[in-house]
Amino acid sequence: MASEKKLVVVGLLVFAFFSQGEGIIGGREAAPHSRPYMASIQVAEGDRMKHECGGFVVADQWVMTAVHCLPTGANGRKVVLGVHSLSQDEDTKQTFDIMELHNHPQFDSSNYDNDISLIKLDRLFNASDAVKAVAFLRAGGANPDTDAAVDTAGWGSLDNLGSRPDKLKELVVEVEDPVLCRRSDYFGRKFTANMICAHKVCEDPCDKPHKKEDTCDGDSGGPLLYNGVAVGITSNGGKKCGQLKKPGIYTVISHYTQWIDGVMGLQSDP
CATH class of the missing domain: 2.40.10.10 (Trypsin-like serine proteases)
Known part of the structure; x- marks a missing residue:
């Protein structure tokens, strides 16, 4: 009987751990139809x-x-x-x-x-x-610089178990230095000039301190926006979402x- 109770407690703890994400990896529910594109x-x-x-x-x-x-x-x-x-x-x-x-x-x-x-x-x-x-950035336009705040949205996985939200989620991330993303411990030569990498290390007062907020499976194809203009397309990242050295990768539309x-x-x- 005691062992059964332990299993129930462990199961509840595991469920709670994987259920606390609010969409994408981190983020929040978007206001309904606030992103009509x-x-x-x-x-x-x-x-x-x-x-x-x-x-x-x-x-x-x-x-x-x-x-x-x-x-x-x-x-x-x-x-x-x-x-x-x-x-x-x-x-x-x-x-x-x-x-x-x-x-x-x-x-x-x-x-x-x-x-x-x-x-x-x-x-x-x-x-x-x-x-x-939505407007998209054309050739000659200014893409966001390193550390610029950009935003994205999608119905992608809440976690690496593949849990999906029912309602649209949105997320603000920051553009990472492309030099960093070309490092061998990040993406190496796979990272090209046609890509932007971006993520956000969530710190206090976040619910999950020091975890990375990120796009995930199912968010692919969605927009990355800078000042309301689409500058990127959600493309790829690591095999798991939210890894510190595998920021989300976005295709540079203006190219x-x-x-x-x-x-x-x-x-x-x-």
Whole structure:
């Protein structure tokens, strides 16, 4: 009997340890529809759709995401806009088929270089307070410097056990020195000039002192924003989220202006 009680206590302690995260790794729940550009890329699982990756609206019929979210094609995936809760019926939700998928032709799966993709939706979305595009940084724009505060959001894992939130979470992180991220004990040669690395070491008054706040599995494809402008795409990091020497990695959007304009049929600036 005593041994059974011990097992129950241990189980409760383990559950409490892994349940205290508030989303992403750290972070907080976003105000509903305060990030109307957010997209949930979903895949069929049985008779329902399951969130797989993030994305963000950049034009009337276009969503930007990461290549590694859809490396072999759309394969029946859907894009859902105007969503806060993944499970609840929200009258703001709009669901789309993927009409075109444009993965960057130089994506490198060995280090996730050039991890940028554009999705053309099967129709125009209905613009509203819950669904609208976000501006993204173009060539010649100023990317955030080391230690700059940037923010991101997603429905990614709360912990390394794969627990997922139902509602959108958001997180403020800080840009890390690229020299540090190129060190061999960080990412070494896998870290390229097309990448930003960012994280936040959570100190008092955080609930989990000296732990790293980070994006995680399922946040991929979402935006990294600086002063309200998308400057990066959530790409990759360590095999585990929240590791001190494996900050989140984000694709630098401004490096791809010509490619983006070519895909979307826009006129590039001279």
